Amino acid sequence: MAGPGVSAADRVLEARIGAVDVRVVIGRGGVARVGALWAPEAGGAAALLIHDANVAPLAGGVARSLKDAGLRVVSASVPPGEPSKCFAELERLTRLAAREGIRRTDTVVAVGGGVVGDLAGFVAASYQRGVRLVQVPTTLLAMVDSAIGGKTAIDLPEGKNYVGAVWQPRLVVEDLDALATLPARELACGFAEVVKYGLLEGGGLWDRVEEWPALPGDPGALAELVADCAAHKLRVVTQDEHEGGLRASLNLGHTVGHGIEAAGGYRHHTHGEAISLGMLAALRLSETGRGLDPEWRERTRAVLERHGLPTRLDAAIATDDVLAAMGRDKKADAAALNMVLLDAPGAVALRQNPPHAAVVDAIEELRA
Numbered sequence: 001m002a003g004p005g006v007s008a009a010d011r012v013l014e015a016r017i018g019a020v021d022v023r024v025v026i027g028r029g030g031v032a033r034v035g036a037l038w039a040p041e042a043g044g045a046a047a048l049l050i051h052d053a054n055v056a057p058l059a060g061g062v063a064r065s066l067k068d069a070g071l072r073v074v075s076a077s078v079p080p081g082e083p084s085k086c087f088a089e090l091e092r093l094t095r096l097a098a099r100e101g102i103r104r105t106d107t108v109v110a111v112g113g114g115v116v117g118d119l120a121g122f123v124a125a126s127y128q129r130g131v132r133l134v135q136v137p138t139t140l141l142a143m144v145d146s147a148i149g150g151k152t153a154i155d156l157p158e159g160k161n162y163v164g165a166v167w168q169p170r171l172v173v174e175d176l177d178a179l180a181t182l183p184a185r186e187l188a189c190g191f192a193e194v195v196k197y198g199l200l201e202g203g204g205l206w207d208r209v210e211e212w213p214a215l216p217g218d219p220g221a222l223a224e225l226v227a228d229c230a231a232h233k234l235r236v237v238t239q240d241e242h243e244g245g246l247r248a249s250l251n252l253g254h255t256v257g258h259g260i261e262a263a264g265g266y267r268h269h270t271h272g273e274a275i276s277l278g279m280l281a282a283l284r285l286s287e288t289g290r291g292l293d294p295e296w297r298e299r300t301r302a303v304l305e306r307h308g309l310p311t312r313l314d315a316a317i318a319t320d321d322v323l324a325a326m327g328r329d330k331k332a333d334a335a336a337l338n339m340v341l342l343d344a345p346g347a348v349a350l351r352q353n354p355p356h357a358a359v360v361d362a363i364e365e366l367r368a
């Protein structure tokens with residue numbers, strides 16, 4: 001698919017989500033082409049570039065490309081880490097936008113992982129009732145998951161992602177070269193979501209996930225893998241933007257996973273590590289509840305271990321704490337515990353309130 005800024009080796013995904021046309025460009029060297037890719041739609045306006053302080057050099061490359069394309073650029077650096085998804089940062093960034101004369105016709109450009117993507121996305125969704133958004137994800141997790149689908153949010157002390165909006169990015173530029181500086185633990189965290197897509201889609205995608213060598217592997221092949229995961233999420237969100245049904249399938253491993261993440265005080269495990277354990281619990285529940293062949297849990301465990309993800313639950317995390325945290329999960333209805341189960345890779349079954357004893361067994365099984 002040709003067009004300004006698109007290179008022959010790129011994978012370009014296009015979808016209409018609600019009333020918004022979303023374009024995702026995946027390949028190498030995209031950071032230097034953000035301006036060329038966005039300029040035809042930007043119409044020479046200004047860009048508020050919000051970036052993670054840890055990716056300042058990448059953000060500098062994006063800023064240069066936007067300026068070269070004729071845009072005025074206002075840059076803002078955000079401290080790394082989840083605490084930046086807060087009202088204080090939202091206020092600081094929106095007031096900066098106002099002082100710098102950013103208007104409704106301008107663009108917010110997010111450069112960073114899911115933290116900056118969610119925060120800058122909510123700035124875009126709320127500033128002057130909404131301005132256009134471009135996502136430039138720089139973590140594997142953001143490339144396959146958070147930059148796609150339009151969920152934006154900040155956290156409250158009472159709960160993660162409790163204040164936010166669904167606001168689709170017009171353009172997502174995924175530059176695999178940006179992963180060169182990403183720490184190994186963060187790369188593994190993103191790979192947990194890649195494994196999730198392999199299980200949800202089955203078939204050839206699962207085969208490639210199962211055979212994937214040590215991370216990151218060949219960048220060209222990784223671009224293809226990332227593109228197929230992003231395409232899976234884009235397809236699901238196109239059919240169910242507001243999580244009435246199908247989109248919930250993307251929570252495979254996240255019900256127990258969030259419980260483990262919260263029970264560890266968000267310090268013990270990264271999100272991807274908790275999801276690694278949560279997926280194994282979901283597969284165990286799929287065995288007891290749906291007759292899934294136990295070989296899939298063993299094969300999934302082998303893949304997760306190969307990529308340095310945990311497959312055994314630490315004794316420091318109590319089952320009761322996990323269960324209590326699952327009840328508080330925003331994604332669980334007040335009355336119901338929603339679980340994503342599998343009949344087989346590629347065959348998803350959404351299940352409400354699996355038997356309590358089976359949930360306890362699935363968590364305890366992680367200690368075996």
Ligand SMILES: NC(=O)c1ccc[n+]([C@@H]2O[C@H](COP(=O)([O-])OP(=O)(O)OC[C@H]3O[C@@H](n4cnc5c(N)ncnc54)[C@H](O)[C@@H]3O)[C@@H](O)[C@H]2O)c1
Pocket residue numbers: 052053054055080081082085112113114115116118138139141142145146147148149150151152161178179180181182183186189271
């Ligand atoms: N909106 C959604 O649909 C969605 C989905 C999943 C997760 N999330 C959110 O995403 C967040 C987690 O995202 P994340 O895992 O990308 O974490 P993150 O944004 O915190 O990034 C992880 C770490 O990597 C650093 N970093 C980022 N890119 C780098 C690079 N290229 N080189 C070196 N360092 C780099 C960051 O500074 C940070 O320290 C959470 O807040 C979560 O709630 C949102």
Ligand SMILES: [Zn+2]
Pocket residue numbers: 145193254271275
């Ligand atoms: Zn996740």
